[in-house]
Amino acid sequence: MLLSELLEKMKYTVVKGTLDTNILHLVYDSRKVTEGSVFVCIKGFKINGHDYAKEVIEKGAKALIISEDVEVDGEVTLIKVEDTRHALACMSAAFFGYPAEKLKTIGITGTKGKTTTSYMVRSMLENAGLKTGLIGTIEVIIGDKVIPAANTTPESYQIQEYFAKMVEEGCNCVVMEVSSQGLKLHRVAGFTFDYGIFTNIEPDHIGPDEHKDFEEYMECKGMLFKNCVVGIANGDDSHMTEVLKGHTCSLETYGIEKEADLMACNVNLHSKDGSLGVTYQLKGLLNYGVYVNLPGKFNVYNSLTAIAICRHFGIHEEDVKKALAQVKVKGRVEPVNISSKFSMMLDYAHNAMSLESLLTTMKEYEPKRLVCIFGCGGNRSKLRRYEMGEISSNLADLTVVTSDNPRFEEPEDILKDIIIGVKKGRGEYIAIIDRKEAIKYSIENAREGDVIVLAGKGHEDYQEIKGVKYKMDERELISQAIEEIKAEGKTII
Structure with missing residues (x-):
């Protein structure tokens, strides 16, 4: 594809070179530049693509799209535009044939x-x-x-x-x-x-x-x-x-x-x-x-x-x-069919505003008990933990405090912070660090008319601990919990 075809719906100025350059690849990441590429110099929050002009030419870039002046040598085409992000969008549309x-x-x-x-x-x-x-x-x-x-x-x-x-x-x-x-x-x-x-x-x-x-x-x-x-x-x-x-x-x-x-x-x-x-x-x-x-x-x-x-x-x-x-949307008040006697759902609510909205909505259904299982992420604001703990305790009859993504913090420390907020509310609570065990507890202790909300993970299928993401899908945890309850000879209402 000729460079002129990529630029056909844009305003631009040819600073150097020719539009008759044949382009094989459209690239905005300097690491992906190969022979015959046009490189779009994106100015990001931390990295400025213009700083890589000489490097990408050495890798074989035939043209550069710029919004700032750059000094380069050799037979390369320079095209100046007002906004390179906007240019990338227009050129991408052309590159893939609109x-x-x-x-x-x-x-x-x-x-x-x-x-x-x-x-x-x-x-x-x-x-x-x-x-x-x-x-x-x-x-x-x-x-x-x-x-x-x-x-x-x-x-x-x-x-x-x-x-x-x-x-x-x-x-x-x-x-x-x-x-x-x-x-x-x-x-x-x-x-x-x-x-x-x-x-x-x-x-x-x-x-x-x-x-x-x-x-x-x-x-x-x-x-x-x-x-x-x-x-x-x-x-x-x-x-x-x-x-x-x-x-x-x-x-x-x-x-x-x-x-x-x-x-x-x-x-x-x-x-x-x-x-x-x-x-x-x-x-x-x-x-x-x-x-x-x-x-x-x-x-x-x-x-x-x-x-x-x-x-x-x-x-x-x-x-x-x-x-x-x-309709069922993964992790958005996603229903889990366990029993006709109580309701369970998964939701991505992971901050105070979303948790309050979710629990307020559930209370409108006038459950016998509203049970909220949640944790908070590590290396994040402690204020969020206090707020979410207090909101859950004020709106839910029972809060089951558990682990979310502890990241580089100890799960016990995060739970202690949440409980500080929980104690400001009027609801009952229990702390169970292991998320599967927390789910199991809520299922085997469910009462007729309960609504159980499992909040915070939603569509996520991992748990992040010490920089590593381990597979953890709550749907699988629920299945495992049910199997264990049945294996122990217990019944689910």
Whole structure:
């Protein structure tokens, strides 16, 4: 591919050399440069790609994309652009043959709900016969292939490569989570989303390596709505207007509380045979009853978001209902079927805000007892431990304090910190360091009507100790615990 073809949709200045250079590889990591590469000099938080200009030329780079001046010798082409991250996105799209143009692209942004909503959307589209790829926090799904995710929104080159593979696999659509960092760093530049979705926003990701303040966080979220054809937004969110300020897309809304284009009415919590869910009636653009096999008001919003998206694909009512009745998202209030007498679920809640939201939701189902099993990560704020301990003790009837990822701390020390917070609350507690033993205790001591929440790990399938990640999947721990209980001649209610 000629360099000129990679640059065809960009603004740039030729500083040195020729655009007729034949390019074999598009690279932004100096370690991966080989003969015939074009190297994009990314200026990161700690490393500046411009500092590697001479090194990559020695490795065979034929062209460099720069935003700062560099001094180089030899027959190399220098192309100057305003932002090399944006350039990488545009060049990646060209390098892979603009695969997004061959897919219906759905981008979901927001502080919460992105993961669950994306799985709901994929389930609905797949039920309707539309092969759909997924890019998200937990994993990337391309046909039958599942790839563990490193970032919520991968680098732009990776996104375009995934898109290209989805096209090869015969996918019709792709649904992806779009983080504020992904937008800020232009990872989703180079193409226009068919649908951009805003779920909600709360102060989060504020810090030196992410967003300087809440205003910048909202502004970055809003970038999606200047890069999509149709925008779909949560009309109940108090910051919606500010986030969507300056949007260039057509816009529709959904909600529960405020008048919107698509609304959920007559919301009712549903509990039967150990299963927790929610029912409601659609009103507005669609009118029919919905049952969601996941608990809580936040899953009303998640499912409503998914329905608002899939309406544009003409998804039949029965396919929507089937998807929502069967949906299960790994580590997001994920139900575990053990007994019809009590409920157990896994959730990724690993900070005070998410744990409080989760336990408050579970209390709405009025369980006989709410049991919370959780730990806290090592080498992290002790304040988080105190806060989570107190929240659990105030909301749960029984807190089972256990180990999470101790990292380089001793698990006993972390548990002691959590218990300081637990003792400020009014609930009972027990400390069991071994996570499997903690799970086993909760199952063999379960009472009819209990709701047991296993929080903190969610989709993670490892435990990090002293710099090593050991395999540990809570689903396997639960199975092991049940086998041990039965082997001991004990019964589970």
